[in-house]
Structures are given as structure tokens and as C-alpha cells.
Amino acid sequence: MYAIVEIAGQQFKVEKGRKLYVHRLEGAENSALSFDKILLIDNDGQVNVGTPVIQGAKVNATILRHLKDDKVIVFKKKRRKGYKVKNGHRQFLTQIVIDDIVA
DSSP states (O other): OOOEETTEEEEEEEEETTTEEEEEOSTTTOOOOEEEEEEEEETTEEEESSSOOOOOOOEEEEEEEEOOOOOOOEEEEETTTEEEEEEOOEEEEEEEEEEEEEE
């Protein structure tokens, strides 16, 4: 059984016991979360597609930890103009584990 869920503006395919990295969510570590924007549920071949979401369905999850992603280097250059800018960025993430899917 899996579901397509919208979490923090992005869509994820989730299954029970799966760990995900999502954009930083509110809440302390080891606290429970519930997501109700379920777009699709596949229960052993029976596919239920929402219009746009499935009413009454939800996904329960637990926050494992908050962390920062690897650094991404942003380098800009215009040739023959002497223009060079180097910046870095580290995205704030939250690692969650899916506890169960309620259809």
C-alpha cells in the first residue's frame, strides 16, 4: 500500500516505514504529525484518485530529526567583464518516518 501525499508544497510517494527528507516542518523531534492532503492511494491494485484530495484519508508520521542538507555552490560569471560571484546555500530539512496510512 502506498499513497501520494502533498507535504510542504511538494508531492511524495509514501509507504509505511519509509523515511523521507522534507522541507523544514514545525514540531519537536519525536513528535507526531498528520497529513491530510492525500492525492492518491493504491491498496494492492485498487487505485483511489482524489479530486483533488481524498476525503477522510490521512497519513501519520513522526519527526526523527531536523538537519541541514549538503552545501550547494552558486557561482555566477560574465566573461570578459570581470564579474564573478560565489555563494553557498544549505537547505533546512526534516527527516520523518511514515507510521501508517489511513484510507
